[in-house]
Amino acid sequence: MAxxxxxxxxxxxxxxxxxxxxxxxxxxxxxxxxxxxDRLQGLLNAVLAISRETELSAVLHRIVTTAMExxxxxxxxxxxxxxxxxxxxxxxxxxxSDAERADLAWSDFPHGRGVLGHLIHNPEPLRVDDIPSxxxxxxxPPGHPHMRTLLGVAISVRGTIYGDLYLSERSDGQPFDRxxxxxxxSLAGAAGIAIENVRLYxxxxxxAERFQRLLLPTLPDLRPFTGxxxxxxxxxxxxxxxxxxxxxxxxxxxxxAVIGDVFGHDLHAAAAMAQTRNMLRALxxxxxxxxxxVLGQLDRTLHAITDLPVATxxxxxxxxxxxxxxxxxxxxxxxxxxxxxxxxxxxKFLHAEPGLPLAVSTELRRPDHS
Numbered sequence: 001m002a003x004x005x006x007x008x009x010x011x012x013x014x015x016x017x018x019x020x021x022x023x024x025x026x027x028x029x030x031x032x033x034x035x036x037x038d039r040l041q042g043l044l045n046a047v048l049a050i051s052r053e054t055e056l057s058a059v060l061h062r063i064v065t066t067a068m069e070x071x072x073x074x075x076x077x078x079x080x081x082x083x084x085x086x087x088x089x090x091x092x093x094x095x096x097s098d099a100e101r102a103d104l105a106w107s108d109f110p111h112g113r114g115v116l117g118h119l120i121h122n123p124e125p126l127r128v129d130d131i132p133s134x135x136x137x138x139x140x141p142p143g144h145p146h147m148r149t150l151l152g153v154a155i156s157v158r159g160t161i162y163g164d165l166y167l168s169e170r171s172d173g174q175p176f177d178r179x180x181x182x183x184x185x186s187l188a189g190a191a192g193i194a195i196e197n198v199r200l201y202x203x204x205x206x207x208a209e210r211f212q213r214l215l216l217p218t219l220p221d222l223r224p225f226t227g228x229x230x231x232x233x234x235x236x237x238x239x240x241x242x243x244x245x246x247x248x249x250x251x252x253x254x255x256x257a258v259i260g261d262v263f264g265h266d267l268h269a270a271a272a273m274a275q276t277r278n279m280l281r282a283l284x285x286x287x288x289x290x291x292x293x294v295l296g297q298l299d300r301t302l303h304a305i306t307d308l309p310v311a312t313x314x315x316x317x318x319x320x321x322x323x324x325x326x327x328x329x330x331x332x333x334x335x336x337x338x339x340x341x342x343x344x345x346x347x348k349f350l351h352a353e354p355g356l357p358l359a360v361s362t363e364l365r366r367p368d369h370s
Contacts, residue, residue: 050194057092059198063155063165063191064094070187071180073167075147078155079116080163086120088163100145107141114138115150119164123154125185129175131168151176153188157196165191212270217277219247225255225318242269242311244277252288253320260313260335263357272309276302276358280313291315291331292366295358299333299366302359311358314338329370333358 050062060078068076073095080090091110110116118136119126128134128150140147147168155162165188170176212231219227227247242262250256258280262273279301283294295315302311316330316338330338330350334357337349352369 050191056195056198056202059191059194060090060092061094063187063194064092067165067167067184067187068094070183071151071167071176072171073151073176074169074171075145075167077166078163079110079120079166081120081161085161088116088120090163096145104141104144107144116152116164116166119152119154119166120161123161123164125154125181126150126152127176127181128152149175151180151184153181153184155188155191155195157192157199162192162195216244217246220249222247222249222255227257242273242309244273246277246281248281248284250284250288250317254288255318256284256316257318258313258315260311260333262311263309269309272311275305276311276313280315290368291317291329292368295331295333295355295366296362299358299362303362310360313358327370329368331355331366331368333366334360 049066050059064076064078075095077093079088082089088110115131115134115136130148131137131150149169151167153165155165229245245259247257262269280298283297287294312335313333314335316328319327319329321327332354334354337351340348340350353367355366356364
Protein backbone atom coordinates (compact mmCIF):
# COMPACT_ATOMS: atom_id res chain seq x y z
CA MET A 1 0.00 0.00 0.00
CA ALA A 2 1.39 3.44 -1.00
CA UNK A 3 2.47 5.81 1.72
CA UNK A 4 0.20 8.95 1.47
CA UNK A 5 2.82 11.05 3.23
CA UNK A 6 5.42 10.10 0.57
CA UNK A 7 2.94 11.03 -2.21
CA UNK A 8 2.47 14.48 -0.66
CA UNK A 9 6.24 15.06 -0.54
CA UNK A 10 6.73 14.42 -4.29
CA UNK A 11 4.83 17.53 -5.54
CA UNK A 12 6.44 19.56 -2.79
CA UNK A 13 9.91 18.39 -3.87
CA UNK A 14 9.12 19.22 -7.52
CA UNK A 15 7.92 22.69 -6.52
CA UNK A 16 11.14 23.31 -4.62
CA UNK A 17 13.23 22.16 -7.58
CA UNK A 18 11.35 24.43 -10.01
CA UNK A 19 11.56 27.39 -7.65
CA UNK A 20 15.29 26.86 -7.17
CA UNK A 21 15.81 26.77 -10.92
CA UNK A 22 13.90 30.04 -11.35
CA UNK A 23 15.91 31.65 -8.56
CA UNK A 24 19.14 30.56 -10.27
CA UNK A 25 17.91 32.11 -13.52
CA UNK A 26 16.99 35.34 -11.77
CA UNK A 27 20.38 35.40 -10.04
CA UNK A 28 22.14 34.89 -13.38
CA UNK A 29 20.11 37.66 -15.00
CA UNK A 30 20.86 40.04 -12.13
CA UNK A 31 24.55 39.23 -12.41
CA UNK A 32 24.45 39.88 -16.16
CA UNK A 33 22.66 43.19 -15.56
CA UNK A 34 25.26 44.17 -12.97
CA UNK A 35 28.07 43.27 -15.36
CA UNK A 36 26.39 45.23 -18.15
CA UNK A 37 26.01 48.22 -15.85
CA ASP A 38 29.68 48.01 -14.86
CA ARG A 39 30.72 47.82 -18.49
CA LEU A 40 28.56 50.80 -19.45
CA GLN A 41 30.00 52.78 -16.56
CA GLY A 42 33.48 51.74 -17.65
CA LEU A 43 32.70 52.82 -21.21
CA LEU A 44 31.44 56.19 -19.99
CA ASN A 45 34.58 56.68 -17.89
CA ALA A 46 36.73 55.71 -20.86
CA VAL A 47 34.99 58.19 -23.18
CA LEU A 48 35.39 60.97 -20.61
CA ALA A 49 39.07 60.14 -20.14
CA ILE A 50 39.71 60.24 -23.89
CA SER A 51 37.79 63.51 -24.30
CA ARG A 52 39.93 65.28 -21.71
CA GLU A 53 43.11 64.92 -23.77
CA THR A 54 44.16 67.84 -25.97
CA GLU A 55 47.17 66.33 -27.78
CA LEU A 56 46.63 63.82 -30.58
CA SER A 57 49.41 61.50 -29.39
CA ALA A 58 47.90 61.43 -25.89
CA VAL A 59 44.42 60.73 -27.30
CA LEU A 60 45.66 57.78 -29.37
CA HIS A 61 47.52 56.25 -26.43
CA ARG A 62 44.53 56.78 -24.14
CA ILE A 63 42.25 55.00 -26.64
CA VAL A 64 44.49 51.93 -26.50
CA THR A 65 44.81 51.79 -22.72
CA THR A 66 41.11 52.37 -22.04
CA ALA A 67 40.14 49.67 -24.53
CA MET A 68 42.49 47.26 -22.75
CA GLU A 69 40.90 48.10 -19.40
CA UNK A 70 37.35 47.64 -20.72
CA UNK A 71 37.89 44.06 -21.88
CA UNK A 72 40.77 43.03 -19.64
CA UNK A 73 43.28 42.67 -22.47
CA UNK A 74 46.98 42.29 -21.77
CA UNK A 75 48.15 43.90 -25.01
CA UNK A 76 46.75 46.70 -27.13
CA UNK A 77 47.73 48.73 -30.18
CA UNK A 78 46.36 51.34 -32.54
CA UNK A 79 47.54 51.44 -36.12
CA UNK A 80 47.08 54.76 -37.94
CA UNK A 81 46.52 54.35 -41.67
CA UNK A 82 48.76 56.06 -44.21
CA UNK A 83 47.05 58.52 -46.61
CA UNK A 84 46.91 55.73 -49.20
CA UNK A 85 44.67 53.75 -46.83
CA UNK A 86 46.36 50.42 -47.52
CA UNK A 87 49.17 50.44 -44.93
CA UNK A 88 50.02 51.71 -41.46
CA UNK A 89 52.15 54.81 -40.94
CA UNK A 90 52.08 54.82 -37.14
CA UNK A 91 51.67 52.08 -34.54
CA UNK A 92 50.94 52.93 -30.89
CA UNK A 93 51.33 50.04 -28.44
CA UNK A 94 50.55 49.43 -24.78
CA UNK A 95 51.01 46.52 -22.40
CA UNK A 96 54.51 45.51 -23.49
CA SER A 97 57.03 45.10 -20.68
CA ASP A 98 60.42 46.79 -20.84
CA ALA A 99 61.99 43.45 -21.69
CA GLU A 100 59.49 42.83 -24.50
CA ARG A 101 60.11 46.31 -25.92
CA ALA A 102 63.85 45.67 -25.79
CA ASP A 103 63.38 42.39 -27.70
CA LEU A 104 61.48 44.28 -30.41
CA ALA A 105 63.88 47.24 -30.55
CA TRP A 106 65.45 46.07 -33.82
CA SER A 107 62.15 45.15 -35.47
CA ASP A 108 60.33 47.59 -37.72
CA PHE A 109 56.80 48.44 -36.60
CA PRO A 110 53.99 46.62 -38.45
CA HIS A 111 53.01 48.19 -41.76
CA GLY A 112 49.79 46.28 -42.21
CA ARG A 113 50.52 42.76 -43.34
CA GLY A 114 49.14 39.50 -42.01
CA VAL A 115 46.10 39.54 -39.75
CA LEU A 116 46.55 43.27 -39.12
CA GLY A 117 46.34 43.88 -42.85
CA HIS A 118 43.21 41.74 -43.07
CA LEU A 119 41.38 44.29 -40.91
CA ILE A 120 42.73 47.15 -43.04
CA HIS A 121 41.29 45.65 -46.21
CA ASN A 122 38.15 44.29 -44.52
CA PRO A 123 37.15 46.96 -41.95
CA GLU A 124 34.63 44.83 -40.09
CA PRO A 125 35.11 43.77 -36.46
CA LEU A 126 37.50 40.83 -36.30
CA ARG A 127 37.68 38.19 -33.57
CA VAL A 128 40.38 35.54 -33.83
CA ASP A 129 40.72 32.68 -31.35
CA ASP A 130 44.02 31.41 -32.73
CA ILE A 131 46.15 33.90 -34.67
CA PRO A 132 48.69 31.41 -36.12
CA SER A 133 45.90 29.35 -37.72
CA UNK A 134 44.16 32.35 -39.32
CA UNK A 135 44.42 32.24 -43.15
CA UNK A 136 45.93 35.76 -43.27
CA UNK A 137 48.50 35.11 -40.54
CA UNK A 138 52.06 36.00 -41.54
CA UNK A 139 53.73 35.06 -38.27
CA UNK A 140 55.45 37.29 -35.73
CA PRO A 141 58.85 39.01 -35.97
CA PRO A 142 61.71 37.72 -33.80
CA GLY A 143 61.31 38.71 -30.16
CA HIS A 144 57.57 39.31 -30.44
CA PRO A 145 55.60 38.09 -27.40
CA HIS A 146 53.33 35.10 -27.91
CA MET A 147 49.80 36.16 -28.83
CA ARG A 148 46.98 33.76 -29.57
CA THR A 149 43.73 35.75 -29.51
CA LEU A 150 42.86 39.01 -31.24
CA LEU A 151 40.04 41.52 -31.32
CA GLY A 152 40.27 44.18 -34.01
CA VAL A 153 37.93 47.14 -34.66
CA ALA A 154 38.27 49.96 -37.17
CA ILE A 155 38.12 53.61 -36.05
CA SER A 156 36.46 56.05 -38.45
CA VAL A 157 36.72 59.83 -38.50
CA ARG A 158 34.05 61.60 -40.55
CA GLY A 159 33.21 58.44 -42.42
CA THR A 160 36.82 57.64 -43.36
CA ILE A 161 38.82 54.85 -41.75
CA TYR A 162 41.46 56.55 -39.60
CA GLY A 163 43.05 53.45 -38.12
CA ASP A 164 42.50 50.11 -36.45
CA LEU A 165 42.36 49.20 -32.77
CA TYR A 166 43.88 45.83 -31.88
CA LEU A 167 43.57 43.95 -28.58
CA SER A 168 45.17 40.64 -27.67
CA GLU A 169 45.10 38.12 -24.80
CA ARG A 170 42.36 38.53 -22.23
CA SER A 171 43.70 38.35 -18.69
CA ASP A 172 41.44 35.37 -17.90
CA GLY A 173 42.84 33.39 -20.82
CA GLN A 174 39.50 33.22 -22.64
CA PRO A 175 39.00 34.32 -26.25
CA PHE A 176 37.24 37.61 -26.90
CA ASP A 177 33.46 37.31 -27.08
CA ARG A 178 30.58 39.28 -28.57
CA UNK A 179 30.27 41.47 -25.47
CA UNK A 180 33.92 42.48 -25.84
CA UNK A 181 33.34 43.28 -29.49
CA UNK A 182 30.25 45.39 -28.79
CA UNK A 183 31.86 47.53 -26.11
CA UNK A 184 35.06 48.08 -28.12
CA UNK A 185 32.97 49.07 -31.15
CA SER A 186 31.19 51.62 -28.97
CA LEU A 187 34.53 52.93 -27.74
CA ALA A 188 35.81 53.15 -31.32
CA GLY A 189 32.84 55.34 -32.25
CA ALA A 190 33.60 57.74 -29.40
CA ALA A 191 37.31 57.58 -30.24
CA GLY A 192 36.64 58.78 -33.78
CA ILE A 193 34.85 61.84 -32.43
CA ALA A 194 37.67 62.51 -29.93
CA ILE A 195 40.29 62.29 -32.67
CA GLU A 196 38.34 64.73 -34.85
CA ASN A 197 37.94 67.13 -31.92
CA VAL A 198 41.62 67.13 -31.01
CA ARG A 199 42.62 67.61 -34.65
CA LEU A 200 40.31 70.63 -34.82
CA TYR A 201 41.76 71.83 -31.51
CA UNK A 202 45.30 71.62 -32.87
CA UNK A 203 44.27 73.33 -36.12
CA UNK A 204 42.77 76.27 -34.21
CA UNK A 205 45.83 76.49 -31.97
CA UNK A 206 48.22 76.43 -34.92
CA UNK A 207 46.19 79.06 -36.79
CA ALA A 208 46.14 81.30 -33.71
CA GLU A 209 49.89 80.93 -33.29
CA ARG A 210 50.56 81.74 -36.96
CA PHE A 211 48.26 84.77 -36.73
CA GLN A 212 50.04 86.13 -33.68
CA ARG A 213 53.48 85.52 -35.13
CA LEU A 214 52.45 87.57 -38.18
CA LEU A 215 51.65 90.48 -35.86
CA LEU A 216 55.06 90.38 -34.18
CA PRO A 217 58.03 92.13 -35.81
CA THR A 218 61.26 90.70 -37.13
CA LEU A 219 64.06 92.47 -35.31
CA PRO A 220 66.37 94.57 -37.50
CA ASP A 221 70.16 94.61 -37.41
CA LEU A 222 70.94 96.22 -34.04
CA ARG A 223 74.76 96.12 -34.15
CA PRO A 224 76.77 96.66 -32.03
CA PHE A 225 73.95 95.12 -29.98
CA THR A 226 72.44 91.70 -30.49
CA GLY A 227 68.68 91.31 -30.41
CA UNK A 228 66.97 88.01 -29.63
CA UNK A 229 63.38 87.08 -28.79
CA UNK A 230 61.55 84.01 -27.55
CA UNK A 231 57.84 83.59 -28.24
CA UNK A 232 55.73 80.85 -26.67
CA UNK A 233 52.07 80.68 -27.71
CA UNK A 234 49.22 80.39 -25.25
CA UNK A 235 48.41 76.70 -24.56
CA UNK A 236 44.67 77.23 -25.06
CA UNK A 237 43.40 77.53 -28.67
CA UNK A 238 41.84 80.89 -29.44
CA UNK A 239 43.68 82.57 -26.54
CA UNK A 240 45.67 85.09 -28.54
CA UNK A 241 48.01 86.95 -26.25
CA UNK A 242 48.36 90.72 -26.28
CA UNK A 243 52.11 90.52 -25.63
CA UNK A 244 54.42 92.36 -27.98
CA UNK A 245 58.01 93.50 -28.33
CA UNK A 246 59.96 95.77 -30.64
CA UNK A 247 63.47 97.17 -31.09
CA UNK A 248 64.80 99.72 -33.57
CA UNK A 249 67.44 102.32 -34.23
CA UNK A 250 66.30 105.95 -33.95
CA UNK A 251 67.49 108.98 -35.96
CA UNK A 252 69.48 110.33 -32.98
CA UNK A 253 71.58 107.11 -32.88
CA UNK A 254 69.78 105.76 -29.82
CA UNK A 255 68.48 102.20 -29.82
CA UNK A 256 64.94 101.76 -28.53
CA ALA A 257 63.56 98.54 -27.07
CA VAL A 258 60.08 97.90 -25.73
CA ILE A 259 58.10 95.01 -24.32
CA GLY A 260 54.41 95.25 -23.53
CA ASP A 261 51.14 93.47 -22.98
CA VAL A 262 47.58 94.40 -23.90
CA PHE A 263 45.02 93.00 -21.46
CA GLY A 264 42.90 90.20 -22.90
CA HIS A 265 43.30 86.90 -24.74
CA ASP A 266 41.27 87.22 -27.92
CA LEU A 267 41.31 88.71 -31.41
CA HIS A 268 40.46 92.15 -30.03
CA ALA A 269 43.51 92.07 -27.73
CA ALA A 270 45.76 90.90 -30.58
CA ALA A 271 44.50 93.66 -32.89
CA ALA A 272 44.89 96.27 -30.12
CA MET A 273 48.43 95.02 -29.55
CA ALA A 274 49.31 95.59 -33.21
CA GLN A 275 47.80 99.10 -33.15
CA THR A 276 49.59 100.04 -29.93
CA ARG A 277 52.94 98.77 -31.20
CA ASN A 278 52.62 100.68 -34.48
CA MET A 279 51.60 103.90 -32.69
CA LEU A 280 54.54 103.60 -30.32
CA ARG A 281 56.97 103.04 -33.18
CA ALA A 282 55.71 106.20 -34.92
CA LEU A 283 56.01 108.22 -31.72
CA UNK A 284 59.56 106.99 -31.15
CA UNK A 285 60.60 108.28 -34.57
CA UNK A 286 58.70 111.55 -34.20
CA UNK A 287 59.60 112.41 -30.60
CA UNK A 288 63.29 111.98 -29.89
CA UNK A 289 62.59 112.46 -26.20
CA UNK A 290 63.01 110.43 -23.00
CA UNK A 291 60.97 107.22 -22.69
CA UNK A 292 58.57 108.79 -20.17
CA UNK A 293 57.62 111.51 -22.65
CA VAL A 294 56.96 108.98 -25.42
CA LEU A 295 54.82 106.82 -23.10
CA GLY A 296 52.92 109.93 -21.98
CA GLN A 297 52.04 110.80 -25.58
CA LEU A 298 51.07 107.18 -26.26
CA ASP A 299 48.85 107.27 -23.17
CA ARG A 300 47.04 110.38 -24.41
CA THR A 301 46.59 108.80 -27.83
CA LEU A 302 45.12 105.63 -26.34
CA HIS A 303 42.70 107.70 -24.26
CA ALA A 304 41.47 109.33 -27.45
CA ILE A 305 40.74 105.88 -28.94
CA THR A 306 38.04 104.59 -26.63
CA ASP A 307 37.86 101.00 -27.90
CA LEU A 308 41.46 100.07 -27.04
CA PRO A 309 41.94 98.11 -23.79
CA VAL A 310 44.39 98.78 -20.97
CA ALA A 311 48.02 97.88 -21.71
CA THR A 312 51.35 97.73 -19.93
CA UNK A 313 54.76 98.54 -21.39
CA UNK A 314 58.39 99.02 -20.48
CA UNK A 315 60.19 101.33 -22.90
CA UNK A 316 63.97 101.78 -22.94
CA UNK A 317 66.42 103.93 -24.87
CA UNK A 318 70.06 102.90 -25.09
CA UNK A 319 71.77 106.23 -25.69
CA UNK A 320 75.38 106.85 -26.79
CA UNK A 321 77.63 108.81 -24.41
CA UNK A 322 79.95 111.54 -25.65
CA UNK A 323 83.05 109.85 -24.32
CA UNK A 324 82.05 106.40 -25.55
CA UNK A 325 79.86 103.80 -23.94
CA UNK A 326 76.10 103.67 -23.58
CA UNK A 327 73.46 104.69 -21.05
CA UNK A 328 70.25 102.72 -20.50
CA UNK A 329 67.27 104.94 -19.78
CA UNK A 330 63.82 103.46 -19.28
CA UNK A 331 60.28 104.19 -18.12
CA UNK A 332 57.68 101.69 -16.97
CA UNK A 333 53.92 101.73 -17.47
CA UNK A 334 52.72 99.03 -15.09
CA UNK A 335 54.90 96.32 -16.63
CA UNK A 336 57.30 93.90 -14.96
CA UNK A 337 60.75 95.42 -14.35
CA UNK A 338 63.50 94.79 -16.90
CA UNK A 339 66.13 92.19 -16.08
CA UNK A 340 69.76 93.23 -16.54
CA UNK A 341 72.37 90.56 -17.31
CA UNK A 342 75.91 91.84 -16.88
CA UNK A 343 78.96 90.65 -18.89
CA UNK A 344 79.95 88.41 -15.97
CA UNK A 345 76.49 86.77 -16.17
CA UNK A 346 75.16 88.33 -13.01
CA UNK A 347 71.45 89.18 -13.09
CA LYS A 348 69.58 92.05 -11.53
CA PHE A 349 65.99 93.24 -11.79
CA LEU A 350 65.89 97.00 -12.34
CA HIS A 351 63.26 97.71 -9.74
CA ALA A 352 61.82 101.21 -9.90
CA GLU A 353 58.47 102.92 -9.72
CA PRO A 354 56.26 100.77 -12.00
CA GLY A 355 53.81 103.52 -12.91
CA LEU A 356 50.23 103.08 -14.04
CA PRO A 357 49.31 100.96 -17.07
CA LEU A 358 48.51 102.77 -20.29
CA ALA A 359 44.93 103.96 -20.91
CA VAL A 360 44.23 104.36 -17.18
CA SER A 361 45.03 108.01 -16.45
CA THR A 362 46.97 110.76 -18.23
CA GLU A 363 47.29 113.00 -15.18
CA LEU A 364 50.12 111.27 -13.33
CA ARG A 365 53.71 111.94 -14.37
CA ARG A 366 55.76 109.01 -15.64
CA PRO A 367 59.36 109.08 -14.37
CA ASP A 368 62.50 108.01 -16.22
CA HIS A 369 65.15 105.74 -14.73
CA SER A 370 68.74 105.11 -15.73
